[in-house]
Amino acid sequence: MEKETKKNGVIPSVKQSSRMSILLGAIFLMATSAIGPGFLTQTTVFTQQLAASFGFVILVSILLDIGAQMNIWRIMAVSEKRAQDIANLVLPGLGYFVAVLIVLGGLAFNVGNIAGAGLGMNVLFGVSAETGALISAVIAVAIFLIREAAKVMDRFAQLMGIIMIGLTLYVVFTAKPPVGEAVVKSFVPDTIDMLAIVTLVGGTVGGYITFAGGHRLLDAGIKGKEALPEVTRSAISAIGVASIMRIVLFLAALGVVAKGLALDSSNPPASVFQLAAGEVGYKLFGIVMWAAAITSVIGAAYTSVSFIRTFHKSIETYHRWIIVVFIIISTIVFITIGKPVKTLILVGALNGLILPISLGVMLVAAYKRNIVGDYKHPLWMTIFGGIVVIVMAYMGIYTLITQIPQLFS
Numbered sequence: 001m002e003k004e005t006k007k008n009g010v011i012p013s014v015k016q017s018s019r020m021s022i023l024l025g026a027i028f029l030m031a032t033s034a035i036g037p038g039f040l041t042q043t044t045v046f047t048q049q050l051a052a053s054f055g056f057v058i059l060v061s062i063l064l065d066i067g068a069q070m071n072i073w074r075i076m077a078v079s080e081k082r083a084q085d086i087a088n089l090v091l092p093g094l095g096y097f098v099a100v101l102i103v104l105g106g107l108a109f110n111v112g113n114i115a116g117a118g119l120g121m122n123v124l125f126g127v128s129a130e131t132g133a134l135i136s137a138v139i140a141v142a143i144f145l146i147r148e149a150a151k152v153m154d155r156f157a158q159l160m161g162i163i164m165i166g167l168t169l170y171v172v173f174t175a176k177p178p179v180g181e182a183v184v185k186s187f188v189p190d191t192i193d194m195l196a197i198v199t200l201v202g203g204t205v206g207g208y209i210t211f212a213g214g215h216r217l218l219d220a221g222i223k224g225k226e227a228l229p230e231v232t233r234s235a236i237s238a239i240g241v242a243s244i245m246r247i248v249l250f251l252a253a254l255g256v257v258a259k260g261l262a263l264d265s266s267n268p269p270a271s272v273f274q275l276a277a278g279e280v281g282y283k284l285f286g287i288v289m290w291a292a293a294i295t296s297v298i299g300a301a302y303t304s305v306s307f308i309r310t311f312h313k314s315i316e317t318y319h320r321w322i323i324v325v326f327i328i329i330s331t332i333v334f335i336t337i338g339k340p341v342k343t344l345i346l347v348g349a350l351n352g353l354i355l356p357i358s359l360g361v362m363l364v365a366a367y368k369r370n371i372v373g374d375y376k377h378p379l380w381m382t383i384f385g386g387i388v389v390i391v392m393a394y395m396g397i398y399t400l401i402t403q404i405p406q407l408f409s
Helices: 014-032 037-079 083-090 094-127 129-145 149-175 177-185 194-205 210-221 225-258 268-306 313-317 319-335 341-365 379-406
Strands: none
Touching: 014 149, 014 194, 014 210, 014 225, 014 268, 037 083, 037 094, 037 177, 037 194, 037 210, 037 268, 037 341, 037 379, 083 129, 083 210, 083 341, 094 129, 094 268, 094 319, 094 341, 129 149, 129 268, 149 210, 149 225, 149 268, 149 379, 177 225, 194 210, 194 225, 194 341, 194 379, 210 225, 210 268, 210 341, 225 268, 268 319, 313 319, 319 341, 341 379
């Protein structure tokens, strides 16, 4: 990246003209990484179960998401190091452990993302899910083989994010949800479902997802104490974009559920779109599903590999080719095996431990001068982050204990 000279006591690491583009890219990379096939299904199923009270779950999860992401992005920015390197400085070897969890989790979930992309293609064009997955993988690989891959990835994430929100918003208008009730129940719910809150937090900032945008900013040179205001705004904005999609999908599903219509249990989000807007709605679901899946494929591959780039010079040199291999392996697994259920169960359970470990490490690192220098981390952020660590650690261990027996059933 082209460097700039000092202006007004600040030394920006990238030109101002491209700085906003990079910030937007990081925002949408994180947000669209969160908005995957699982995100669509989760939101629809919980709306069916909790109706308008699901608004409260979304509201609380947004606050917890912001608490986690602001801490992580700020500490990475001020230390100018990726998460795995910070973890190794806090406790030697911990960074390698976290990297293994991230890469395994990213690879396993990418099989599901590829499957979602195949399903989207199937809805749109009638091709088999396997053929659709293969076409989608080629598109994802092509993005990383382009000379300015980072810029293309940024633009693609932004475009897909806007398309998903826009099309789902159309379905909201056709579904005619009880918005007033949704607003009231978001603050005064009939029921409070803690498991739903933790599931949403894990699905938005769990695993590799929260690091997607943070590592993108580091790669682009937006780091250091002088960049903290931008980094903080970007962290909040990324949660905002993902939350807008969550809210509009919730309202679309609520409109269908409130009419007493039954959702298809085999594909709840597809039935929401179809029941709300007919055959056109079903095709719109195909676009939204494909956009959600393909951006999650790209985000998972990019972020997973970013966790091992600093471990060896060769990995750094050939990281784009490793990303390509990552996508190819995910595709081959889906086409030859399908979605490996037991693997997904195990990785899903382990995935619940990544956020409390990584966020806990960041909070410790925030008070180590050899990592953050003379930076003073706000006490309220530490307390906020600590609450997220405790809640997510409890639920992560609970999930691990309950899910492991399923591997042997």
